Amino acid sequence: MVVVVSGSRVHSSVLGGLLASALGCRRVGVYSKRFPDGEAYVRVEGDFKGEVVVLVQSMESPQVEGLFEVLLLADALYGGGASEVILYAPYLPYARQDRVFLEGEPVSVRAVLKSLYFNGVRRLVTVEAHSSRALSYYPGEVLNLRPLPYMAKVLGLSSEVLVVSPDIGGVERADGVARVLGAERGYMVKRRDRVTGEVSMEPGDFNPRGRDVVIVDDIISTGDTIALASRTLYNTGAKRVSVIAVHLLGIPGSLEKIKASGAGKLTVSNSLPPVGGDNITYVDLTPLVAEGISRWIE
Ligand code: R5P
Numbered sequence: 224m225v226v227v228v229s230g231s232r233v234h235s236s237v238l239g240g241l242l243a244s245a246l247g248c249r250r251v252g253v254y255s256k257r258f259p260d261g262e263a264y265v266r267v268e269g270d271f272k273g274e275v276v277v278l279v280q281s282m283e284s285p286q287v288e289g290l291f292e293v294l295l296l297a298d299a300l301y302g303g304g305a306s307e308v309i310l311y312a313p314y315l316p317y318a319r320q321d322r323v324f325l326e327g328e329p330v331s332v333r334a335v336l337k338s339l340y341f342n343g344v345r346r347l348v349t350v351e352a353h354s355s356r357a358l359s360y361y362p363g364e365v366l367n368l369r370p371l372p373y374m375a376k377v378l379g380l381s382s383e384v385l386v387v388s389p390d391i392g393g394v395e396r397a398d399g400v401a402r403v404l405g406a407e408r409g410y411m412v413k414r415r416d417r418v419t420g421e422v423s424m425e426p427g428d429f430n431p432r433g434r435d436v437v438i439v440d441d442i443i444s445t446g447d448t449i450a451l452a453s454r455t456l457y458n459t460g461a462k463r464v465s466v467i468a469v470h471l472l473g474i475p476g477s478l479e480k481i482k483a484s485g486a487g488k489l490t491v492s493n494s495l496p497p498v499g500g501d502n503i504t505y506v507d508l509t510p511l512v513a514e515g516i517s518r519w520i521e
Contacts, residue, residue: 224248225520226274228267228300230292231255234281234496238509242279242311245513253296263288265295272304275520278344279311283473283495286316290335294342301343309519310344311512313494314470318353321360333360348515350494350508351396351441351469366515370492371396371439372403374467374506378490382406385434389413389452391427393440400439400467411452422447424455432460442470443491446477453484463487473498 225248229239243250251269258264278296282289293310300308320331332353337360339347345363352358352367375386382405388397389411401408409429415422438452443466453464464486471477471491478500481489490504497505 224274225277225516226251226269226271226305227277227279228253228271228296230278230280230289230296231265232281232283232289232292234283235279235289238281238311238313238493239279241507241509242277242512242516245509246277246516255292263292263295265292265299267296267299267303271300273306275307275309276300276305277309277311277516281494281496282312282314282316290316290338293344294338297339297343305343307345308343309346309348309516310339311348311516313350313492313508313512315349315352315357318357321354321357330360332357336361346519348512350492350512353441364519366519368508368511368515369396369399370469370506370508370511371467372399373508373511374469374490374492375400375404375437375439377506378467378504380404380406380437381435383435385409385429385431385436387411387426387429387431387436387438387452387456389424389438389440389448396441397439400437411455413451422451424451426456426459430460431456433462434460435463436461436465438464438466438486440466440468442472443468443477443481444472445474446480449486450480450484453481453486457485466490470494471498471503478503 227239227243227250229235254266256264280293317331317335340362348366350368386397386401387409397408410427411424412427465488467490493505
């Protein structure tokens with residue numbers, strides 16, 4: 224049998240509820256509090272002995288708190304006799320530090336993934352992780368869902384749109400969306416002026432004139448990438464620009480930048496808590512997650 228346990232964060236509880244309904248399984252609550260000295264306390268309030276537990280945690284900022292709670296809960300579940308602990312963390316934090324860029328740095332994501340594994344999380348479900356290199360440090364089994372084609376289909380986008388990646392590195396993502404829609408794909412080329420340090424973009428392999436363009440990306444952090452891509456596309460003749468991204472971190476000012484660039488509709492997944500802002504559509508990834516987990520545990 225499967226049991227869903229969500230961390231104490233509000234969005235973890237929302238995602239856990241959706242997943243338990245989709246899997247048709249029981250949900251067990253978690254009690255959490257802080258000790259007077261600030262240390263965290265958690266207790267799983269229900270029976271999970273002998274069960275496969277899907278632990279659900281949303282990893283928004285402060286990421287360290289979310290991560291640490293998972294370590295405590297995994298220890299409680301593993302130590303308390305769960306037959307298996309699967310973690311569903313839609314946004315994998317620290318994944319961008321997937322290598323040593325400067326001598327003396329850690330590979331942060333390696334530290335995160337090893338800690339999870341050795342604390343009892345033997346399988347991990349995540350969504351559009353930053354890189355396969357990041358995931359390669361996990362000693363267990365990983366399911367990395369790639370939801371952009373699903374999101375484009377849910378939105379009912381037409382085959383007439385031009386699907387554009389804001390950088391060459393994201394071409395594979397744009398290809399996946401273009402393929403499912405039967406649409407054309409393009410990518411932007413980013414340049415940095417060596418003297419001024421100013422970053423500019425230009426359409427790499429396509430002409431946006433008169434086109435309805437959809438920019439697809441994995442993550443919106445500061446919003447600079449999407450805003451620059453959108454401005455450039457309008458300046459080079461695009462008729463309309465909209466955006467689909469998997470993770471919206473909700474960093475203050477990011478949505479304002481994107482809006483000011485003229486980009487219209489913004490669609491993101493529910494991998495992270497919703498942030499205020501008009502014109503944002505959230506696509507629920509639960510059906511994809513439930514399908515992936517069901518295949519694992521059947
Ligand atoms: C870059 O490689 C990524 O795919 C995103 O385009 C980037 O991380 C977005 O960051 P920001 O919103 O800060 O420009």
